[in-house]
Amino acid sequence: AAGVIQSPRHLIKEKRETATLKCYPIPRHDTVYWYQQGPGQDPQFLISFYEKMQSDKGSIPDRFSAQQFSDYHSELNMSSLELGDSALYFCASSAGERGDADTQYFGPGTRLTVL
Amino acid sequence: GQQLNQSPQSMFIQEGEDVSMNCTSSSIFNTWLWYKQDPGEGPVLLIALYKAGELTSNGRLTAQFGITRKDSFLNISASIPSDVGIYFCAGNNNAGNMLTFGGGTRLMVKP
Numbered sequence: 096a097a098g099v100i101q102s103p104r105h106l107i108k109e110k111r112e113t114a115t116l117k118c119y120p121i122p123r124h125d126t127v128y129w130y131q132q133g134p135g136q137d138p139q140f141l142i143s144f145y146e147k148m149q150s151d152k153g154s155i156p157d158r159f160s161a162q163q164f165s166d167y168h169s170e171l172n173m174s175s176l177e178l179g180d181s182a183l184y185f186c187a188s189s190a191g192e193r194g195d196a197d198t199q200y201f202g203p204g205t206r207l208t209v210l
Numbered sequence: 211g212q213q214l215n216q217s218p219q220s221m222f223i224q225e226g227e228d229v230s231m232n233c234t235s236s237s238i239f240n241t242w243l244w245y246k247q248d249p250g251e252g253p254v255l256l257i258a259l260y261k262a263g264e265l266t267s268n269g270r271l272t273a274q275f276g277i278t279r280k281d282s283f284l285n286i287s288a289s290i291p292s293d294v295g296i297y298f299c300a301g302n303n304n305a306g307n308m309l310t311f312g313g314g315t316r317l318m319v320k321p
Binding site: 099101126128130137138139140143145150151153183185187189198199200201202203204206 | 241243245250251252253254255258298306307308309310311312313314
């Protein structure tokens with residue numbers, strides 16, 4: 096079965112640079128979520144979108160923004176990168192209208208390293 | 211904010227033993243999910259629970275949604291080496307669709 100696709104899998108950036116992470120949800124899933132996981136930590140919710148509209152917002156820094164496009168893929172844009180932004184970034188998707196809105200399936204993640 | 215307390219933090223067991231881990235919360239959750247994560251990979255869904263009291267199995271895994279809606283447990287029977295990893299509980303309380311994760315249980319299995 097098709098899973099959530101994330102790209103790139105690894106990304107190395109310098110401080111103050113920008114980064115864009117992409118997420119392609121499971122086909123027919125209309126909700127995407129972004130999570131950040133620091134070393135040895137549990138995933139922390141950043142932001143989510145349902146039908147291309149922002150639905151929930153968590154602990155996402157103002158330097159980050161995200162959007163969901165008409166084909167339901169999503170991009171997380173990160174600017175003025177800081178050392179502390181180094182983490183695994185996960186995208187998850189769910190099928191909002193099919194009764195299992197709360198069942199989120201995670202992608203393999205993007206490992207961002209800021210030097 | 212809401213927190214999920216997951217225990218134990220780590221377990222080191224012999225192959226073939228049964229394992230039990232649990233999560234508790236001070237607030238009510240409407241959904242409990244259990245995930246397994248290998249190093250550097252994304253969490254993989256093991257079991258999803260939607261109703262208080264629900265008991266669900268997936269092979270050697272069994273999980274229950276506590277009747278108070280404030281706790282859940284995951285049991286693994288007859289552990290094997292490939293069960294090694296970090297197990298996370300996660301809950302959703304419909305204040306939004308975001309998941310709150312427990313701190314994880316690191317499972318190590320000795321062949």
